[in-house]
Amino acid sequence: MKILIVDDEKHVREAIKLLLDWSALGIETILEAADGASAIELIEAERPQIVYTDMMMPNMDGISVLRWIKENAPACKTIVISGHDDFEFVRGTVQYGGMDYLLKPIDAEQLLDVTNKALRSWSEEERERLESQMRSIRINSLRPVYYDKLLTNLIADPATYFAEKASFAQEFPRLTEGAPCRASLLATDTMHGKLRDKFAAHTDLLLFSLTNICNELLNAPDDGFAFRFWSGSQQIALLHWGRPERAEQVLEAINDGLYRTFGTRVEFGIGSARPFPHGAKQSHAEAETALRQRNLRKRSAWVHVFDPQKHSPPADLHFSDYEERVRLAIRSASKEKIAEAVDDWIAEVRKKDVVTMDHLDLWRHEFQVLQSRWIKEFFPVDEADVQLPPEGGTLPLPLNGQGELSLDRLRDEMTASLVRLAELAVKVTQQESHLIYEIARYLQSRLDRDISVQEVAAHFYLSREYVSRRFKQEFGETISDFLLRHRMERAKTLLLNPALKIVQIAHMTGYEDEKYFSKVFKKTFGESPAEYRKKQTGEA
Secondary structure, rough: EEEEEEEEOOOHHHHHHOOOOOOHHHHEEEEEEHHHHHHHHHHHHHHHOOOEOOOOOOOOOOHHHHHHHHHOOOOOEEEEOOOOOOOOHHHHHHHOOOEEEEEOOOHHHHHHHHHHHHHHHHHHHHHHHHHHHHHHHHHHHHHHHHHHHHHHHHHHOOOHHHHOOHHHHHHHHOOOOOEEEEEEEEEEOOOHHHHHHHHOOOOOHHHHHHHHHHHHOOOOOOOOOEEEEEOOOOEEEEEEEEOHHHHHHHHHHHHHHHHHHHHHOOOEEEEEEEOHHHHHHHHHHHHHHHOOOOOOOOOOOOEEEOOOOOOOOOOOOOOHHHHHHHHHHHOOOOOHHHHHHHHHHHHHHHHHOOHHHHHHHHHHHHHHHHHHHHHHHOOOOOOOOOOOOHHOOOOOOOOOOOEOOHHHHHHHHHHHHHHHHHHHHHHHHHHHHHHHEEEEOOOOHHOOOOOOOOHHHOOOOOHHHHHHHHHHHOOOHHHHHHHHHHHHHHHHHHOOOOOOOHHHHHHHHOOOOOHHHHHHHHHOOOOOOOHHHHHOOOOO
16 A cells, blocks of 8 residues: 655654554555645555645645545545644645644654554445446446347337336437337348458357447447347347438448458348337348348348348249259268269259348258258167267358358358268268177177167167167067077087086076976977987987
């Protein structure tokens, strides 16, 4: 901590310094000033916690110093040390927040007492200041989240406005019921590669930065507000209410600001002006439609205004039309065949002058449906056991440097995804074959036990149906038939040993009941175990 001693007499300053053990009080720095003007310079530069000041000084007197401290450094505690028992000086000390008024010569105990009092007061107020600051930080950090929730709920259900009317009046006083408003959306899906790469691992930071820039140029909260709209996929939505007729120009200005900051622009969709609050939802839906109808192959504008007369071209091209060719290509595990199948599909897409998000969503859905079908065909185990590449489940939206749809990149990414699926199919098939032989060895090592298919499946963490199906596919017989065949072959071998009783052989081949064992043996070989032994060993 720091203190400042202000007195035009050096010997007084020295006396104050010697009267107390300052280090024991936690004082690390003792500053000195010979007049009020010098004191103010030190207070501005050093920010001491306590100032001891004389009243009668050149350049600036003590009352002026106290007044300045109260106005400019109110956290600082002041103690007056004066040689004048003057009522006006005392009143000025009280008026400007002085802790005490000590007379010279200074009494050490009085000085210690008032110093401790000043230190306690400063510490308590500092704790309160820090707590208040932390509360403000928490409130400020939560405020954007609060705005996001408030406005997201409004767009999703305008009726929530009436339950939150007081909050809207406090936060957005110009946004009143019946006032015209317009909604717009920032398109994050076609964002320029430069911007996405800059924030590659920090999507939240990117959205936070974009929202802040939008709000600065929207003149928030007087004319509008940008917020993160949470509804499945996260969007940046803007609500314009100050001058909604100028919303398009505002969006152009925002784009100019983004260009100055990041060197790139973004696309916006904007709905028509409608009365608040119910019109906000419809205007937002129009902004979404404007973005979904934009041509991803060639950008015509940065701001896409909703046009009720405009309709997307029909989705007459289907990825599912190429299902059989793609499936066979995957089955072949040939990269060349897969590339050829995808090339044929892309060739048809190239004939389309307009590709919208509706088209891409249709193809994405078809891709997912076909993938699910292929998984069931290629991987007979439960789909949850198949670890597909993360990008295998969605059709990506590859862009060129201008943020437009790149059919070359779309072709390459689709081909790579399907090649990975083919490679995984080959790998899983090989693993399955190996696993089935592991199951066969497991069964052969337990011919002396009564073991069920369910126990085998549980041991290998597989479903009963899968084990039964794959075993039959691999060996051409069921697990029961496999066990029966190998048990009977073992029984025939054991029967050659005359020292073993038939009841022992029954137990050694997994049968607790000797009579049942004999019955099964006779049904399999046409003769009983005793008859077989007699024939093989020549026993009488």
